[in-house]
Amino acid sequence: MLKKTTGIVLNTLKFKETSIIVKIFTRELGLKSYLVNGVRVNSKNSKMAFYQPLTMLDLVVYDKSNASLNRISEVRLLRANQLISFDFARTGIALFITEVITKSIFENYQNEHLFDFLDESILELDSPNAKLSQFPIVFLLEKAVFLGFAPDQAIGYLDESRSQPFSSLELTEAKSYLESLMAESFHCNQKVTLSLRRKLLDHLLDFYSQHLENPGEWKSMSILRQVLA
Structure with a gap:
């Protein structure tokens, strides 16, 4: 048919x-x-x-x-995407996005709300004003909502994990940053250090791994670390 x-x-x-x-x-x-x-x-x-x-x-x-x-x-x-295929950083983020999607949904899985979110995310990534340094973190936070395992509050992402890589000072800053990202999405203007962003990204991927079935190694992370240095 x-x-x-x-x-x-x-x-x-x-x-x-x-x-x-x-x-x-x-x-x-x-x-x-x-x-x-x-x-x-x-x-x-x-x-x-x-x-x-x-x-x-x-x-x-x-x-x-x-x-x-x-x-x-x-x-x-x-x-037609204008920047994603021609910008090394955006291409790396695109590979990360596709890996997260393919590892978190299964064949024939249908969700129009998730599709619309992905459509909006692609438009944002292809925008010259996209905040690339925080894009992967925001994407993980937003996508968890559509997959049904997002905590209601930012502290949930930090508490509901088998790892805890943050110092007490970093934990306070990480919570504040996550709250801003959850409230303002891709347009958040709060700045944090590269070190904290990397720890948060690793932490969120660990969080995803606990909720996904056999996610395996996140292969795009090596590229992502290079483009978001």
Whole structure:
């Protein structure tokens, strides 16, 4: 059955010589995997650029509920990112976002509110005014709300964890910073040290790991540490 939907590209895997398997989080159908044939070719007609991380697509797809792989009938670029693919810091954050998404939702998982939040997050990341240094932390805080395990108050993120890397002074500052981020989201203007931001990011990923099933190693963190130094 053909269905129309919008989708956010998460990642791709090479398949045979010229094809890919692309994982797309769609608004109406949820997380899906699609086989796209003949796209990895040196041709001006190749649509490989459509399948970069966090690209927003307008799709017509074949949808079989019992199929692990479906196919795309029609694809159109819904919105071209202006900065994400050309800025090293934004590209690193994009890889981090896609890793967090793929590790925290499962195939066919559908959540229109989460999709809309991701759409807004991509727009913010692609903005020249984006506050990149705090972006990953804000993203984790906001996304936890949609996944259903976010504490009501900032102190919950600090208490509900198996690790406690903060000194008593840092704990007070971390709580204040988290409260500001939760209240002002991506537009928070409060400044903290790089050291505290790194500890908070590690702490939040540990918090996520406790709530996710087999999250494994966070592979994008090595890149993220370089771009947010």
